[in-house]
Amino acid sequence: MADQWARFGLDLHLRVDREHGLRDGLEQSLREAIRDGRLTPGERLPSSRALAQELGVARGTVSQVYEQLAAEGYLAARPRSGMLVAPRPGPAPGPAMPPAPSFRTPVDGHDLRPGMPDLSMFPRREWLAATRQVLQSVPHGTFGYSDPAGHAELREALADYLGRARGVITTPEHLVVCAGYTHALRIVCQALSRAGSAIAFEDPTLPDYPALAEVAGLRVNRIAVDRDGLIVDDLGDEVAAVVTPAHQFPLGVTLSPRRRIRLLDWARRTGAVVLEDDYDGEFRYDRQPVGALQGLAPDHVVYAGTVSKTVAPALRIAWLVVPTKLLPAVREVLRFEETHVNVIDQLALAHLIRRGELDRHLRRCRTRYRHRRDRLGQAVADRLPGARLSGIAAGLHAVLHPPGRFRSESELLARLTAHGVAVDGLGSFYHRPGDSPLGVVIGYATPPQHAYDSAVDALISLLDIL
Ligand SMILES: Cc1ncc(COP(=O)(O)O)c(C=O)c1O
Numbered sequence: 001m002a003d004q005w006a007r008f009g010l011d012l013h014l015r016v017d018r019e020h021g022l023r024d025g026l027e028q029s030l031r032e033a034i035r036d037g038r039l040t041p042g043e044r045l046p047s048s049r050a051l052a053q054e055l056g057v058a059r060g061t062v063s064q065v066y067e068q069l070a071a072e073g074y075l076a077a078r079p080r081s082g083m084l085v086a087p088r089p090g091p092a093p094g095p096a097m098p099p100a101p102s103f104r105t106p107v108d109g110h111d112l113r114p115g116m117p118d119l120s121m122f123p124r125r126e127w128l129a130a131t132r133q134v135l136q137s138v139p140h141g142t143f144g145y146s147d148p149a150g151h152a153e154l155r156e157a158l159a160d161y162l163g164r165a166r167g168v169i170t171t172p173e174h175l176v177v178c179a180g181y182t183h184a185l186r187i188v189c190q191a192l193s194r195a196g197s198a199i200a201f202e203d204p205t206l207p208d209y210p211a212l213a214e215v216a217g218l219r220v221n222r223i224a225v226d227r228d229g230l231i232v233d234d235l236g237d238e239v240a241a242v243v244t245p246a247h248q249f250p251l252g253v254t255l256s257p258r259r260r261i262r263l264l265d266w267a268r269r270t271g272a273v274v275l276e277d278d279y280d281g282e283f284r285y286d287r288q289p290v291g292a293l294q295g296l297a298p299d300h301v302v303y304a305g306t307v308s309k310t311v312a313p314a315l316r317i318a319w320l321v322v323p324t325k326l327l328p329a330v331r332e333v334l335r336f337e338e339t340h341v342n343v344i345d346q347l348a349l350a351h352l353i354r355r356g357e358l359d360r361h362l363r364r365c366r367t368r369y370r371h372r373r374d375r376l377g378q379a380v381a382d383r384l385p386g387a388r389l390s391g392i393a394a395g396l397h398a399v400l401h402p403p404g405r406f407r408s409e410s411e412l413l414a415r416l417t418a419h420g421v422a423v424d425g426l427g428s429f430y431h432r433p434g435d436s437p438l439g440v441v442i443g444y445a446t447p448p449q450h451a452y453d454s455a456v457d458a459l460i461s462l463l464d465i466l
Pocket residue numbers: 114115116179180181182183206244249277279306307308313317318
């Protein structure tokens with residue numbers, strides 16, 4: 001039961017919950033009124049006698065409440081003034097707040113930035129059913145601490161799934177469940193980090209990844225990418241090379257068969273590992289999927305996958321398949337690793353995989369994304385003579401090289417942004433933006449279905465008339 005007071009001399013609305021006794025209720029509501037600023041520092045409270053009368057309680061009850069709040073520092077007794085709301089110390093002066101870490105802020109208008117699946121396709125019903133099933137069936141012990149490498153059931157389900165869907169050769173013991181690819185990359189970098197060691201990244205790439213490797217203590221070498229993928233012959237004495245062989249990010253090219261062989265030769269010869277980022281390997285449209293590199297050399301390739309493109313980034317679930325020689329170092333990193341994926345979510349994903357729900361979901365997504373890619377390709381072919389679309393055989397993004405009349409990427413992006421179309425400039429993925437050909441990266445999976453056609457129309461019209 002709750003009593004409401006509009007006023008006790010002050011113009012204050014207090015809601016006193018009597019459920020745990022009037023004393024506790026009054027104490028709580030006064031505390032809240034001070035915390036949320038309805039009672040401000042210096043404000044005078046009614047005398048304990050007046051408030052007791054108003055509430056119809058013993059004066060001693062109100063006095064006890066006042067004493068308690070004074071002891072906690074919310075109130076201060078002043079001679080001749082009675083009880084006042086105590087001054088509140090402001091935050092200590094110090095260095096300015098650091099900038100918030102970057103993550104994708106929503107945009108007004110048409111969002112065609114790469115890196116997102118269509119979030120409206122999240123399999124809500126299936127995920128709910130899987131979670132319910134998990135909660136109903138797991139033994140109590142599941143709610144305790146669990147293996148930092150991931151729950152055995154998910155590792156088993158993933159080992160089967162990756163073998164079947166991506167040609168990965170592994171056992172559950174080689175799998176490590178991570179909170180997203182970024183986390184997976186950090187674990188690998190930490191496991192490899194030795195004074196002076198270098199790691200190779202493709203150029204272009206997502207800039208956060210080499211930055212993360214540097215923070216982990218590795219030197220970063222950038223290796224250019226051409227139409228056959230990473231220029232493997234430029235690799236040297238690095239301890240690892242991070243590649244996106246199925247669909248290079250962001251250019252979208254596939255690592256050619258010849259380069260695949262040469263890359264694995266390099267790893268065998270030097271003892272380095274290849275970190276295969278198979279971020280969108282499930283999406284291939286025009287021909288048979290390109291199997292994982294890992295399947296050709298499981299002892300030399302660390303395979304990384306994620307649900308961020310197939311299900312949703314919010315789940316923060318990814319995995320590593322670690323070659324035997326690197327397992328001790330990875331386990332050592334995991335000993336002190338506090339970032340784990342919620343076990344209930346791990347088991348829900350295992351359930352979806354085992355029931356074939358993930359495959360069904362992927363089939364729905366593939367159909368939708370293929371249509372979108374075709375729609376984009378058609379619009380460019382019909383309406384943008386001189387423009388070229390590349391990287392379209394797979395994945396969720398393509399690179400649009402606009403017609404020759406555009407002078408610079410910044411000019412192009414500024415005008416698209418001004419008209420409410422968000423894409424990423426290709427230059428932002430190059431170590432030296434000047435090395436970048438003129439182009440924009442288009443995430444055709446990003447908008448919800450109902451907004452896709454208008455987003456493509458807006459993009460094409462702007463490039464058409466500029
Ligand atoms: C190249 C690349 N790798 C991996 C990922 C997946 O990252 P995460 O699993 O941390 O969401 C992305 C997502 O945008 C990506 O673009």
